[in-house]
Amino acid sequence: MAYTYRLAALLVLISATVGFSSAVSVEHQLLKLNATLFKGNISLNISNSVQKNINLNIVWYGKFTPIQRTVIVDFIRSLNSPAAAAKDPSVASWWKTTEKYKGGASTIVLGKQLLLEDYPLGKSLKSPHLRPLSGKLKGGGVGSITAVLTAKDVTVEGFCMNRCGTHGSKSSTVDGGAYLWVGNSEEQCPGYCAWPFHQPLYGPQTPPLIAPNGDVGVDGMIINLATLLVNTVTNQEAVSTCTGMFGSGAYPGYPGRVLVDKTTGASYNALGLAGRKYLLPAMWDPQTSKCKTLV
Template identity: 80%
Template sequence: MVYTYRLAALLVLLFATVGFSSAMMDEQPFRPSSISLNYSLSVTKNNISLNYSLSVKKDNISLNIVWYGKFKPIQRSVIVDFIRSINYSETAAKGPSVASWWKTTEKNKGSASTIVVGKQHILEDYPLGKSLKSPHLKALSGKLNGGGVGSITAVLTAKDVAVEGFCMNRCGTHGSKSSSLDGGAYVWVGNSEEQCPGYCTWPFHQPLYGPRSPPLIAPNGDVGVDGMIINLATLLVNAVNGDQEPASFCVDRFGSGAYPGYAGRVLVDKTTGASYNALGLAGRKYLLPAVWDPQAAECRTLV
């Protein structure tokens, strides 16, 4: 996985002088049931772009899922279990958990959000074809009625679906489902197992460029899906913190000591050899990205 670190450095500099300063100067109280349509700086692979995004600021968020293309039942189960694990705090007693990772978001937005799995819609017959453009993603996000304020719809595309910009400058994106403030937000993530595993699934595949260190073993045995979870996790954090994009400051960091080309010191399953840093429900393990901690002024990893 390759990022343009000179652009990333510029991003940090810009936000250090503008974004974070503005956030600290804004003394308006946080309103847990509000949403706002605003500009956000979205960091994608080898690309930094300014675009509109919807900042969802609500205590209870319903996450709907549109499955576009063919996903195996076990693949859907791994992703759904990740979402359900966000609120499953019981695993915290056994070690670093998905729930404790998500809790870091409250340091950025002033209040923790509870995410629950909402409606699911399976489109295995590719009604819009296997080559999608950005307007198609927004259209797909509107397939499920309901939600509105405080809702997010995740559009997940299968490994044989090409999406505009996919593998070229992005592995996913997030934005508003409509121009209406009560339309909710959407995120899109594609399965890159066959199209660009070295671009969107690192560190589970050797990167296209840079250090050629051995890839890590995916915790759920599926490079494409485990890579999707990394990107979905990043986008969910950014979607609920749209004016700050806290996960975009910490790309490619999964454990302590991480640096470009090295994911950091993470946990390893003694039986399978798989790498992970978070426990979920049903005994699942996940590798999740670091999140910016404004109090410590650093990227916070679970291990």
Template identity: 55%
Template sequence: MFSLMKMLVFLGLVQLCLGERRLTALVQQPPLVLTYHKGALLQGDLLVNVVWYGHFTAVQRSIVGDFIASLSQKGKEKSPAVSSWWELTEEYSAKAGRPSTTNVLLGKQVVDEKCSLGKSLKRTQIKDLAAKAVAFNGITLVLTSKDVAVEGFCMSSCGLHDSAPLAKGLKEKFAYIWVGNSETQCPGQCAWPFHQPLYGPQTPPLVAPNGDVGVDGMIINIASLLAGTVTNPFGNGYFQGAATAPMEAASACPGMYGKNAYPGYAGDLLVDSASGASYNANGVNGRKYLLPALWNPKTSACSTLV
């Protein structure tokens, strides 16, 4: 029983500040109802600018780039498709009386391989990095490499989304996301189910669909935080609970990737016959990804692709 409780703690990922992929205390999950707080939602053509902080290989960058490109490639991927997963975020706009498509486009990329701010970052420095690639109508994505330590990383979170003024003195804000590569720091926390969990039954980990435990784990966190950012970009969109510690589109469905999921089991997933990798979504260029369940405003329940 104690091991099961630890596993539930591990899987209890919620989003804070505005949103944060985080491990929280064990509580009984309340009914899944994400309330709309009448604030802005991100819609239309959204640029995602990327800041690569630290060393990433060309292959690692292509895994992330292909994922972002897959989000709005309707009809160009095999089913189940990444774009079908992303379409669910448009239901939030429809429910708010603002029907609109949300097309995600890969914008400019800034490479800071020499780590200009050092390899031990404070949370406030993430905002400074994001400011290097402000997306005026979109999202800035800051990704830190496996040898970069970020305040709170592993101990409390795997990533976050927040916002900051476009310039000093302006009310207008831009949204940004940070996600770290947990390969060498805490894969059991931030790259599960591609690594054995920190707590609970030590069942064999799943094979990562792109052969990179750290980056495939990052994709899960990027996907979760992208959904949270679009549906709650400035802290007054869709969420449940306190605005300072909100439960959002993906964090409302922790540890769920396929049907029949339960604590410690990601669900019934597709398996690639050649590599043995587990996945639930197809992307461009033959990519395969594992994406988190999202809360469905139509059904008030968590939805998965498989």
């Protein structure tokens, strides 16, 4: 079972050509579209009554530089770090909104990592390849998540056409749990899967934001990884419902008011470990019934 969410982003960008007054109706369209796209459940089979530790394993498919891997790993480590939480606005405070969902609080623990730099299945993957790839890392089991991350020179069925990533349940033959996949779109479709760090494929061609870690592909992956990770843990389309929103005042085609690094000019809205900055998507707050942004 797999899910896509970037069709919603496409609707946001196209709708920007209609005008600002359409924002409310577009929000209703997004909610209806997400209800259609994301049927089913991604159960992690973990207790709802206690603080949960969820092991997040990573399969790196293709060639990633050490810096690229570090940017992504630092993001994952920042989700529940007390040191990261002390900063404002932080990756940890963004993640804390997930506590408001039925599953309650959860701690993401970085698990095992596997480098598949020799492209064992080639550079053109089909959808059925993703679940077996997630099973390459043994262990974790029920209550774990395995992220399959594909490099910029790897094509995946449906990538850039109607999705930037998917998530689903792992079969019992690969020790349970859930999996997700996110691709690096730097060379294939940055205007689709790495917006707002690249001009969009459709809608107003406003200047793109500068990526906070200087890597359009990887910073775009962070947005998509964050989206799918929240959706998996909450068992809701908690971030997909708020597609295209990063700061206050966001409307279709405009990411909203975010923070800007005075030295680099890069845009961000969350601080993480090792001095890292990230741009994270808005998350639906079930208590206020609104999309919540950090800034």
